[in-house]
Amino acid sequence: MGVIRPYKPMKASLVHLSKFHDPDYLSLLQSGPPPSLSPKESLDLLDSYNLVDDCELPPTPSGLKVLWNYVTSVAGASIHAASLLTPYGSTPKRDSAGRPVRDVRVALNWGGGRHHARLDGAGGFCYVNDAVLAAQYMRRKFGKVLYLDIDIHHADGVEEAFRGSWRVVTVSLHKFHQGFFPGTGEAGVGSGGAELNIPLPDGVTDADFKPFYESVFDTVFTINETHCRGGAFKAVVLAVGADGLHGDPVVGRDGWSLSTHGLAGAVAHTARRCREMKVPLLVLGGGGYDDVNATRAFGICTVAACEGVKPGVLSRLPPGAPEGEYFHRYGPTFSLHTSPTERGTYGGTDVGRGRRRVEGGMEDARGVLGGWKRIVEGKVDGGFRYDEEGGGEEGNEDGEMSKDGMSVNGELGKDTKPRAQDTSDDGGDNDDYDDADENPNAALSASSNTDKDAE
Numbered sequence: 001m002g003v004i005r006p007y008k009p010m011k012a013s014l015v016h017l018s019k020f021h022d023p024d025y026l027s028l029l030q031s032g033p034p035p036s037l038s039p040k041e042s043l044d045l046l047d048s049y050n051l052v053d054d055c056e057l058p059p060t061p062s063g064l065k066v067l068w069n070y071v072t073s074v075a076g077a078s079i080h081a082a083s084l085l086t087p088y089g090s091t092p093k094r095d096s097a098g099r100p101v102r103d104v105r106v107a108l109n110w111g112g113g114r115h116h117a118r119l120d121g122a123g124g125f126c127y128v129n130d131a132v133l134a135a136q137y138m139r140r141k142f143g144k145v146l147y148l149d150i151d152i153h154h155a156d157g158v159e160e161a162f163r164g165s166w167r168v169v170t171v172s173l174h175k176f177h178q179g180f181f182p183g184t185g186e187a188g189v190g191s192g193g194a195e196l197n198i199p200l201p202d203g204v205t206d207a208d209f210k211p212f213y214e215s216v217f218d219t220v221f222t223i224n225e226t227h228c229r230g231g232a233f234k235a236v237v238l239a240v241g242a243d244g245l246h247g248d249p250v251v252g253r254d255g256w257s258l259s260t261h262g263l264a265g266a267v268a269h270t271a272r273r274c275r276e277m278k279v280p281l282l283v284l285g286g287g288g289y290d291d292v293n294a295t296r297a298f299g300i301c302t303v304a305a306c307e308g309v310k311p312g313v314l315s316r317l318p319p320g321a322p323e324g325e326y327f328h329r330y331g332p333t334f335s336l337h338t339s340p341t342e343r344g345t346y347g348g349t350d351v352g353r354g355r356r357r358v359e360g361g362m363e364d365a366r367g368v369l370g371g372w373k374r375i376v377e378g379k380v381d382g383g384f385r386y387d388e389e390g391g392g393e394e395g396n397e398d399g400e401m402s403k404d405g406m407s408v409n410g411e412l413g414k415d416t417k418p419r420a421q422d423t424s425d426d427g428g429d430n431d432d433y434d435d436a437d438e439n440p441n442a443a444l445s446a447s448s449n450t451d452k453d454a455e
């Protein structure tokens with residue numbers, strides 16, 4: 001019997017954030033530029049960490065406090081959600097009455113997925129990269145991690161953090177076009193297969209997206225087990241942006257044309273396959289700038305993620321928006337679902353021409369996946385787009401912390417700076433989030449224990 005249990009997020013400490021981010025960058029985020037600097041020097045300093053434009057630093061102490069509260073909450077929730085996951089086959093802890101305390105296979109943080117933040121810089125509304133921090137945590141706790149990202153923007157910060165690492169393999173489906181943020185993510189395979197970037201065409205619909213996503217997931221998952229360094233994945237992180245929904249106001253008319261069905265289909269497939277293969281799943285959010293549609297998407301995708309615990313539950317979801325304070329905002333359909341019109345799907349251009357353009361783009365996407373498969377199966381040498389420097393051998397473990405930087409008691413370790421070439425494996429789950437379940441204040445988790453909180 002499955003249950004859904006909401007948790008209040010635990011905040012990340014400086015120690016947790018320092019497992020990936022540069023201490024000087026964190027200090028700037030927390031306290032702002034030193035008062036001794038001139039206005040120009042302050043501006044130059046902020047610019048050097050990309051704390052400008054869409055990632056400005058608040059100018060007042062109270063504003064900085066709000067920002068710090070936000071970044072520690074976002075990162076804390078994702079790490080905490082990851083910490084709640086338990087391996088299949090493990091014996092759940094029990095409370096004093098002998099009931100299982102937790103047995104969590106799927107955990108979610110829709111506030112997370114800040115995939116553009118870098119080790120020492122902000123980007124695209126992302127100040128800290130909770131996705132990297134959570135993947136690091138899961139790599140240490142479970143072993144090899146598959147990170148999948150279906151936000152319409154390239155997962156540049158996550159890819160950069162784990163580039164060359166076969167311990168966290170990154171796969172990003174996104175839009176790639178000149179002038180489209182962040183400008184990276186050209187089609188191709190990096191580090192002999194440890195990174196895979198597949199751009200999808202403007203106007204891509206659920207009918208194109210769903211089978212392709214499923215083939216990407218199944219191909220990458222299955223072939224890693226047999227052909228790639230480190231073997232099978234032991235855990236999965238899926239970042240789900242809602243900005244691929246048709247009509248997203250920030251992306252504009254040339255974006256994807258998915259509906260909530262398309263996103264939910266991808267989440268449900270991932271959850272079902274993770275259940276079958278007995279690997280824990282962490283689901284994170286991402287962009288999504290029509291707040292009502294993003295709410296619809298994350299609501300439906302929450303149910304889709306429960307397919308990893310209770311198969312069939314998505315098909316039983318009532319289509320209507322739930323009654324409540326914001327019910328009027330779901331009008332005029334008052335539905336949880338979104339459904340773009342065919343003409344709207346292609347940005348008002350000729351439907352036949354638009355359709356041919358999408359089909360051509362999907363053919364290219366299938367070609368990239370096929371290229372990845374041939375590379376990792378050893379049928380062709382190397383990758384394309386990236387050179388093979390450092391990839392496929394020891395790899396670059398950038399973003400993965402050494403044991404020295406770990407702290408069990410929450411105090412800042414002596415060496416808290418991530419090492420670009422750190423290949424240590426600190427193993428186990430000796431982190432201070434370990435007993436998070438006994439301090440029930442993390443993100444949302446879908447669990448399969450016998451708790452009676454909710455059905």
Ligand SMILES: [Zn+2]
Pocket residue numbers: 151152153241243286287288
């Ligand atoms: Zn996005």
